[in-house]
Amino acid sequence: HAKHEGKAQYHFFAPSLDQAERARIRLERDLRDAIKGVGFELNFQPLYSLEKRRLTGFEALIRWNHPVRGPISPLEFIPLAEESGLIIPIGEWVLREACHQASTWPADVSVAVNVSPKQFTATGIANTVLSALSASGLPAHRLELEITESIFTADVDQTLATLHSLRTLGVKIVLDDFGTGYSSLSYLRSFPFDKVKIDKSFVEDLGTSGNGHAVIRAITMLAAALGMETLAEGVEDVTQFEVLEREGCQNIQGYLFSRPVAADAVTGLLRDGAGYQRQLRA
Numbered sequence: 001h002a003k004h005e006g007k008a009q010y011h012f013f014a015p016s017l018d019q020a021e022r023a024r025i026r027l028e029r030d031l032r033d034a035i036k037g038v039g040f041e042l043n044f045q046p047l048y049s050l051e052k053r054r055l056t057g058f059e060a061l062i063r064w065n066h067p068v069r070g071p072i073s074p075l076e077f078i079p080l081a082e083e084s085g086l087i088i089p090i091g092e093w094v095l096r097e098a099c100h101q102a103s104t105w106p107a108d109v110s111v112a113v114n115v116s117p118k119q120f121t122a123t124g125i126a127n128t129v130l131s132a133l134s135a136s137g138l139p140a141h142r143l144e145l146e147i148t149e150s151i152f153t154a155d156v157d158q159t160l161a162t163l164h165s166l167r168t169l170g171v172k173i174v175l176d177d178f179g180t181g182y183s184s185l186s187y188l189r190s191f192p193f194d195k196v197k198i199d200k201s202f203v204e205d206l207g208t209s210g211n212g213h214a215v216i217r218a219i220t221m222l223a224a225a226l227g228m229e230t231l232a233e234g235v236e237d238v239t240q241f242e243v244l245e246r247e248g249c250q251n252i253q254g255y256l257f258s259r260p261v262a263a264d265a266v267t268g269l270l271r272d273g274a275g276y277q278r279q280l281r282a
């Protein structure tokens with residue numbers, strides 16, 4: 001009898017479902033639960049303008065504290081949310097929550113929200129953005145949408161139409177992780193982005209290899225020629241910071257100034273002048 005049961009069980013767990021696949025299915029189920037109970041949280045990381053010499057905004061970054069595993073990196077669960085389509089409700093929550101938080105900040109502080117490719121190509125993204133803005137009362141010009149080059153691997157005409165419809169709402173469009181894609185230069189030419197975020201892999205190169213600063217200079221010059229601002233992400237030390245400043249990068253973000261913080265720590269950061277201003281005064 002026992003032998004029989006064992007066999008039945010073996011068939012129940014289809015032999016093709018290996019360990020990794022089962023783990024993925026479990027995680028997807030837990031993601032669904034998190035959406036239902038809003039098990040997510042947003043952290044906010046300051047963005048600084050070198051020209052204005054002040055904090056100008058925050059990037060909203062999702063956090064998931066898994067009930068059993070503890071904190072799970074978005075680098076692990078966002079791809080899964082993309083594959084399963086769960087990114088649509090998750091992304092909608094992120095937009096609403098980010099706009100809601102930002103509506104409590106001073107009028108010259110904006111919020112940047114990551115929009116993943118699946119979310120971007122889903123019908124109604126412009127409506128989702130519009131509804132998050134009107135529910136929160138946040139003016140459109142204080143919302144920045146960060147998209148990556150990978151949106152261009154889909155239907156390019158449709159991609160451009162969506163970018164223009166979002167731009168029409170008055171929000172800013174930012175190209176995230178610039179330089180990591182397959183054909184970065186051609187994407188830069190195809191749409192007038194408000195800002196280009198230089199991927200942190202290029203910032204890491206500064207100080208190590210000899211020509212890292214030449215790459216930064218080339219990107220900032222190109223962006224300037226196209227009427228776009230630049231922001232360098234992942235700035236961790238003073239050497240990187242000084243090279244970026246010298247090569248004309250206008251905005252910076254990184255652990256050197258502040259890690260991402262919880263929503264209720266934002267007010268304190270604003271009041272104390274946060275890391276960058278402190279560094280300037282020192």
Ligand code: C2E
Pocket residue numbers: 045060061062073074075078091094114115116146176177200233234235236253254255256260
């Ligand atoms: P990203 O949009 O490029 O965000 C920047 C990442 O760099 C964040 O990682 C941030 O914490 C990290 N970072 C900032 N400064 C430094 C630094 O000085 N050094 C280092 N080593 N890292 C730094 P995080 O929060 O783990 O997010 C990883 C990625 O997950 C994001 O990359 C973004 O692609 C995605 N992600 C995060 N939140 C969301 C979200 O709400 N929606 C979507 N669709 N994707 C998100």
Ligand code: MG
Pocket residue numbers: 059114146176
């Ligand atoms: Mg980003």
Ligand code: MG
Pocket residue numbers: 176177197199233
């Ligand atoms: Mg980025």
Ligand code: MG
Pocket residue numbers: 177199200233
């Ligand atoms: Mg990045």
